[in-house]
Amino acid sequence: MGRPILNIENVSTSFRIQGEYHAAVDDVSLQVRKNEVLAIVGESGSGKSALALSIIGLHNMQNTKVEGHIGFQDRNLLDLSLSELNKIRGKEIGMIFQDPMTALNPLSTIGAQIEEPMKYHMKDMSKKDRKLHALELLRRVGIRNEERVYKQYPHELSGGMRQRVVIAIALACDPVLLIADEPTTALDVTIQAQIMDLMKALQSEMDSGIILITHDLGVVAEMADRVAVMYAGQIVEIAEVTKLIRNPLHPYTRSLLNSLPSHTGGKERLHVIDGVVPGLQNLDRTGCRFAPRIAWIPESAHVENPTLEEVEPNHFVRCTCYKHFYFPEEKEGEMNDVTT
Amino acid sequence: ACGGGDDEAKKTDKDQDKGKGKDELFVEDVEAQFPQTTSNDGEVIKDGELTVGLISDSPFEGTLNKVFYEGKPDADVMKWFDENLFDRDGDYMITNTGAAEYELSEDNKTITIKIRDGVNWHDGEPVKSTDLLYSYELLGHPEYTGTRYTFMIENVEGMEEYHNGEAETISGIEIINDKELTITYKEPAPSLLQGIWDTATPRHYVGDVTKGELTMDELVSSEKIRTSPIGFGPYKVSKIVPGESVLYDRNDDYWRGEPALKNVVLKVVSVASAIDALKRGDIDVAPELPTDQYERMVDIENAELLATLQNSYTYIGFKLGKWDEETKQNVLDPDAKLADKRVRQAMWHALNNEAIAQKFYYGLRTPATTLVIPFFDTFHDASNEGRSYDPEKAKELLDEAGYVDVDGDGFREDPDGNEFVLNFASMSGGDIAEPLAQAYIQNWEDVGLKVQLTNGRLHEFNSFYDMLEKDDPNIDIYQGAWGTGTDPDPEGLYGRTAKFNYTRYTSEENDKLLEEGNSPAAFDEDFRRDVYNKWQELMVEDVPVAPTLYRYAIHGVNKRVANYTIDATSDLKLYEVGVTE
Amino acid sequence: MSLLKVNNLKVHYPIRGGFFRTVKDHVRAVDGVSFELEKGETYGLVGESGCGKTTTGRAIIGLNSVTAGEIIFEGEDLASLKRRDRRKYIQDIQMVFQDPYSSLNARKNVLNIIAEPLRNFERLSPTEELLRVQELVERVGLTPESIYKYPHQFSGGQRQRIGIARALTLNPKLIIADEPVSALDVSVQAQVLNFMQDIQEEFDLTYLFISHDLGIVRHMSDRLGIMHNGRLVEEGTRDDIFENAQHPYTKRLLAAIPEMEPEKRMDKKALREEVNRLYREQHDAYYDEHGRVYDLQPLTDTHSVALQGGTNK
C-alpha cells in the first residue's frame, strides 16, 4: 500500500431542496492511497455519486454546498478556483461516468474527444503526437482497430466500446487518481467482465489510486483492495476487501451480501432488507441510520451518536448494533457473533 | 350642427369647449381656403429637379400605356412623358389648343383630327395619324382584354365588326394623310367631346399587332411598354426601378417649348409616410394627401396645400328591383322594401352628412346634393340643395308613409305593422369605413328606422360588388362610390340597361331625360344643362340613391415649386412646372 | 401436452433505405427459436443484450408481430390468430416488465392500475372491484390503503410488486417476466425474486423468465435456454447448463459471472481469457459461415446444444 494521495476529511455535500439544504454526503472521511482500488458500495441513493462529484467539483454549485476538506497534493480541492481546478481535472484526476451512452459528445469524433484533455494539459504536445498518443490509448483500453475508431463518432460504437473510450479519456494524461462511478452498471455481463479485466490490467500498469463506485458486490469482490460501504450518506463500514467479504460486520453489509442470489445458488429464499433508503428530506439524522430497517433488534443495541470505530486493524464499523445483529430467519441464539 | 336629442346636444356643447383646437381645423369653404395653383411667383431656375411622390400603398404596376394600364399609379407615371392629343377645358371638353385640332361635321357624326407639326415621339419620329388609329385598333382588337373598350369606342362606325373579327379594318376611321384622320360615329352624342379617345400609340416603336409583328400578349408585356416607354410629353423616361421609382429627363424636342425642369423623379411613397416625406422635402409634390390626416398637414411650413374637387362621390343606394338577364334590363320590384319613395326621402333627410364631412373629413368632403357633381361646373345644378339633414322632416315623411312605431320598441314598423329591418351593406377598407357605417346606422336609428349590417360585417371590395351585382336579397341599402370620369352623362350608372345601376331604379321620365341629355340636340350646352337640371331634380325626388359626400383632393406642393396647378381651367401646362431654388 | 410451445419463431424488423425507402434488409431479432414450457415450471431465457430475448417475449404475448413460426398455447396457434381472436388468451398470458418506473402509469393510483384488466374483462360493481384489488394488494405484501397512492410513492421493489399484482388479476397461467429485477437494487431484487417464487406455487404459475444475469436465472429457473444472435445456442436444466455447459458462448457467459472470492480473482481472469480463446477458436464449429448459430442437437434428454451437423433451416 502506498501513501495516501487523496485525503477526504469530514466532507458533507448538501443539496438545496425546496429552499433548504439537506446533506446527501454526511461527514465522510476517507483516504485513497497510491496503487490502491478503493470501492465505495451502497444502495442507490446512498450518496456515492454525490461524493465523487464533490471531489472533482462537478456539482451545480447553484444549489449544492460542499463542506469539509479534500486534500489532494497538499491542497484543499474545495478552496481552488475554477481555473485552478481545471488544471487538475483531467490531468491529475480522471473520471469515468456510469453511462457510456450519454457521456460522450455525439457531435465530435472519438479522436477529438480523447485528444481534448491533452490539448489543455499537455500544451507542448504537437498535433501529431496527440494523435499518436490517442491511438496508443485506444490500444491500451483494448480497442483493436484504433485507426478506424479514432475517426468514428460515438453513436457508431457499441456500449462496451464507448465505455473503453471513456476510460481512455480519463487516462489520457496519466492521472494520479481515477474516479470510476459505476463504470460497468450499464453494461452487459460479458462486457462488464471485459471492462473489469481491463481496469485491473490498467491498474497494475499505472501507480495511481482508483475510487470505484458500484452497488454490485461481485464487482467489488473482483476489483477492490479496500471497500467502504455507504448508507444514507455515511460510511458504515470500511475494510480490506477480503476481510469485508469474509467477515462483514455491519448489518447493512451483511444484508447486502446475503441478498445476492449468486451467493446462494439454489432456489432457496433470499434475504430481504426491509424498507428503503430514506430520501434526503425524511432522513432521520440522529442515531443509527440503518436502525429502522432492522427493527427486530432492540433499540438498546444502537448507540446514540454512532461513529466509525476501528474494531480490528484497518476495519472500521459504525454503530455497535452489529454486535446484536442476526437475520430474522435465523434464530436468535444462532446469531453469528463475529467479534468474539 | 345640431344633435338629434337632448343628450346629444349637451354632449356636443361640452365637446366644443374642449375640442376647440380641432374645430379650428375645420375647413369652412375648401375652395376659398385652398388655392388650386401654387402661389410661388419666383423665377424658375434652369435645370431644376423635381421629386414627385406617388402616394400609394402599392407599387405601380408598370403597364405604361394608356390602352392597357389599369391602376391609377400607372396613369400618374405616364402623365409626365405622354400626353393626350387634345387639351381640355374646365368642363373637360376637348379644345383646339393641344397637340391636335379637331373639327366636327355638320351632323355631329364625324370628327376630323389634325395633328400639329412638330409633335414628335421621344425617339424623334413624328406622331402620325396612324398612331392614333393604332390605339383604336388595339382597343377594338378581338384579343384586347383591358377595360377601355368603352361606349365611346364601340360607337365608332365599323368598330363592332372589327371587334368581332368580321372586318380587317375599322371602317369608321379614315386616314387622310400622315397627320390627319376622320372618325365617324354611329350616333352623334355630345359625350363625344368629353369622352373621345385621343391618345396615340407609337406604332413604329412598340411594334404592330395588326400586321402580326407580335402578339397582343407580347405587346403588353414588352419592355417598350414597361421599362422604356416613349411618348411625346415634356419629359422622357430615363430609368425605371420597377414598382418604386422613375427618373425622367427633359424632352428638348417638346412641341410646346422647352420644359422647365432638367429632371423629374417620381417615387412611390406610402400613404402613411406621404405627409412626412413632404415635410422633410423628400418629395416636392404630393398629389392626394390622405385627408384623414389633415391635422398633420396644416402645420407643414415648407409646402403649400392645394385642393380641388374630385370626379367622384359617395352615395347610399336603395335596392329597388332586379337585373333581368333575359332582356338585359333593370326591372323595378314593386314589392321592394324601399318601394315607397317617401321612406327613401326620409332616409336621406336622416343622414347627417354635414357632421360627417366635418368631423371625419375636416370639411374636405362636403355634403352632396345632386348626382351631377360640381366637378362638372356647367352641368351641376348648384341651386338644387338636395335633401339636407333634417331628422324632423324625415320623421314626418315616415309617419306620412305609414311607418310608425306600433309596438313601442323605439323602431318603426311597416304600414302593415310588421317588423321593418333594413340590411345595409358597406365596404371595408380605410380607417373610417367602420365608424362611418355605424354613424349612418345611428342616423337612421334616430328617426326610428332599424338598420343592421348585412351579415353583420363590412364587405371587402370584391365580395361587396359581387353581392350587389347579383342583387343579393340580403341587401336593402348599401353605401357605394362612383367615379364619373370626365363625361357628365349618367346613363352608364342610372340607365335602364346599365348593369351598374345597382339600385335597379327605372322610370320613364328617367329614360327620357337620359336620352335627351346625350342626343344630338344636347350638343347645345344650354339644352343639355337644362336636361341635366331636370334629371337632378328627378333624382332628388325619386331618390334611387342618396348622394352623401363630394370629395376634395388635397395636393401638397413644396414652396419652391412654381407653376404647379390642379385647376382644370388654368392655362398653365405641366411643362411649365419648375422650381425656384 | 406442454403449456406453451414455441416453434421456429422468427421476428424480423425491416430496415428501410434507398431512394424510395423500400425495405432493404431485415434485423433478424429472433431467427428460428423453438422451446417448450411445461405447466408450473420456470424457463429462463438468457443472453447478452440485443440477442432477442425481449423480442421473443413480446412476440409470445402479441406485442410484436411474428414473421414466421408458431406459438402454440394450449393447443391453439396464437401466431395465426387475428388480433381480436387473441383477446381471450390475453387473460391467460400476462407480462411483468423490466422497468418498474415506466411500466406503471404515473398518473393513475394503484387501484386504477390494478383494476384496469378487471374493467376490461369483468363487470364488477365498484365494491366488488375494490375488494378484489385490496385482496391482491395485500397478497403482494402492500398495505390495503396503498391502493389510493400513486406509483411514485413506492420503492422500486414495491412497484414491481404492483406490476405483478396487475398481471395476476386475471388469474393467468403463464407469466412472461422480462428482466423483472435488473432495474432494482440488490436488496430489493431479493424481495421480488422471493415473492415471485411464492406466488408461483400459490397460483400454479408458469414463468418465462428473461434475464441477462446468470446468477438470478440460476436462482429462479428449472430449465434454461441460452440465446445468441436471435437463436438458441444451448438448452437444458439448470444443472445441465451450470455444471456441464457445452457451447463456448455459454461458457463465456458463465465465466463472466464475477468471482466472489477476492483471492481467486486472478484465476477467474485467467479462466475468462481461456474461455475467450476457446470461443474464438471453436467459433467455426458452432457458427456457420454467416455467423449464424446452428440448430440445436440433443445431447441428453434434457440437454441440447447448437452444433454443426444439424440441418440449418
Add this chain to the structure above:
Amino acid sequence: MKELEQQLLEEKRELMAREKKNNPSFLKVVWREIKSDKVAFVSFILLTVILMTAYVSPLFIDEASVKRVDVFNAYNSPSTDNWLGTDDGGRDVFGQLMLGARNSFTIGIAVTLLAAIYGLTVGLIAGYYGGIVDNIIMRIIDFLMVLPSLMFIIVFVVIVPDYSVASFIFIMSVFSWFGKARLIRSKGLAERELDYINASKTLGTPDWKIMLFEMFPNLSSLVIVNMTLTLAGNIGLETGLTFLGFGLPTGTPSLGTLIALAKNPDVISTKWWVWLPAALLILVMMLCINYVGQAVKRASDARQRLA
C-alpha cells in the same frame, strides 16, 4: 353486505382525502411554483386583476353606448369623461379597452383550446399508432405546414359567408394546431415505447382507451405548458390581421382594432391614447401569461422546480 359496502365507501372517501393531500394535483404544484417565483407571482396577480376587470367591468359598461359612434367626439384626448379619450368614431377608448381585453382574451383562449383539441387528437393518434399511421399523418402535417397560413387565413376570412367571432375563432384555430400535433406526436412516440402502454395493451385495454386514459394524462402537463405559451401569441394574433383589414368582424371591440388604428401615422404620433393603452395592455398580458407559463413549465418538470 350493505353495511360493508357503506363502511368500505366511507373508508375509501377518507383515504382518498388523505392521499389527495399527499399528492398535490398539478394545479397545486403550479400554484406553489407561481408563489415561489416573485415575477410569476406578480404576473399572476396582475393578470388576474386585468382579467377580472375585463370580465367584470362590461357588466357596468353599457356596451351599446361604447359601440355608439359619435362623430362630434372623434379623437378627443383623455378627459374625465373619457379616461382614455375617444377613437376615430368618437367612442370611448377606455370602454373599448375593457371590452376589447375581454374579447381578445376570450378569442385567444378559444383559439388555443380548439387548436389544442385538434392537435391532441391528431398527435395522439399519430403518436400512439406510430408506423404507417404516423407516417401518413406526418406527411399530411408536413404538407399543412407548408401552407402559408397567413395567406390562407385571409382567403378564408373573405370567403366565409357569415363572418362572426365564432367563425374567426374557427379559422384561426384551424391554422394553428400543426405545431401542437407534431409536438404531441413526438412525445407520444416516446411514450408509446414505455412499458405502461405495453402493459395496457397486454391487459386487453382497447386502443382508444389507452390513448385517452393512459397516454393523454401523461402528456397533459406538456399540453398545458404549450397552451399557456401559445395563448400569449394567440391574443396578439388578430392585431396583425386587423391591420391588413382581415380582423374581427365590425363592431366587435378588440385590442387589435384599437392598435390597428395606429397605421394612420397621425394616430401613432399624436393620438397615443387610441392605440398605446391597447398595445401596452397586450404587452402586459402577454408578459404576464408568459411568466406564469414559465412557472407552469417549471412545475411540470420536477427538475426545474424552484419550490
Add this chain to the structure above:
Amino acid sequence: MIQFILRRSLVMIPQLILLSIIIFFLASAMPGDAVTGAFQNNPNVSPEQEEKIREKFGLNDPWYQQYGRWIGKAVQGDFGMSYTHKQPVTVLLKDRLANTLLLAGVTLIVTYLIAIPLGIIAGRWQDSWADKLIVTYNYVSFATPMFVFALLMLFVFSFQLGWFPIGGSVDIRAESGTIDYYMSKAKHLVLPVLSGALLMTYSTIQYLRNDIIDTKFKDFVKTARAKGVPENRVYTRHILRNSLLPIASFLGYEITGLIGGSIFIETIFSYPGLGQLFLNSIMLRDFQVVTALVMISGAAVIVGTMLSDIILSIVDPRIRID
C-alpha cells in the same frame, strides 16, 4: 446526399400540385374575379364586353377546368398572365422575387446574428440580470405587433432623425453596379430588416436558451468539465454545437414567418416585393399571381426544411441522409 435531394424534390411535386389544387378551389369560392374589380371603376364599358373578357380568360368555367388548363401550362413553366399587371406571371415575379429574397435573406441572417448571441448569453448565465433582460426583451418582441414596431421605426429613424430613406429598395439615381448602388440598397434595407429581425428573434432565443440550459447538465458536458476543459470552451465546443441543432431544424418554419412578416414590412416601407403583391392580388382576385405566390412560398418552405435537414446531417453525424 444527391439522392436525398432528389427524393425530397420528388416529394415536393405532389405537395405543390396539391397546394395548387387547393388554391384553385379556394379561388373559385371567393366572390368576384379579376374582371369584377377592373371593371368596377369603369361604368362606361358594356357588361357584354366584361362578359366577353371573362369568357376569354375562361373565368366562367368550373374551377377544375381552369385548373386543368393552368397545370397543363404550369408544367411547361408558364404560370399564365396576370390580369391586373398584364404580363406573364413569371416576368412579374422576377423583380419582386429578387427584392423579397434579398429582404428575407438579410432579415434571416440578422435575426440569427442578434438571436444566437443573446440566446447563448441568456442560457449560459441563466437567471443573471442579463438573462432577465434578454428574456424580457424576448417577450416584448413577441408581444409587439410588427406593423406598430415598423411604423415606429419609420417614424423615429426616417421621419425624425432622417437617417434612412422612407421607402423603396434603391435610389433611382444610383447607377446599377456601382458602389453607390449597393450602398443605397443597403441603406434602404436597414429599417425593413431591423423591423423584421428584432421581432423575429423570439423563437430562436427561446429555443436556444432552453436548449443550452438543458444541455448544460448533460453527461457529456460533465465529461468535458472533468477533462479540465475551460468553461468558455465547454460552451463553444460542447454545449453550443449541440444546442444549435434544434435551431437549424427550425429554418424551414422560420421561412413561413418571414413570408408572413414581409406582408407588413413591405407595405409599410413601400418595398416592392412579393408580400405586397400577394395582398393586392388577393384583393384584385388576380389568382394567377396568387397561385404562383403560394406555390413559391410553399416551395420556399419545403426547400427550407430540406436545407435544414441537410445542415443537420452535416453537423450531426447521427443523422445520415441518403
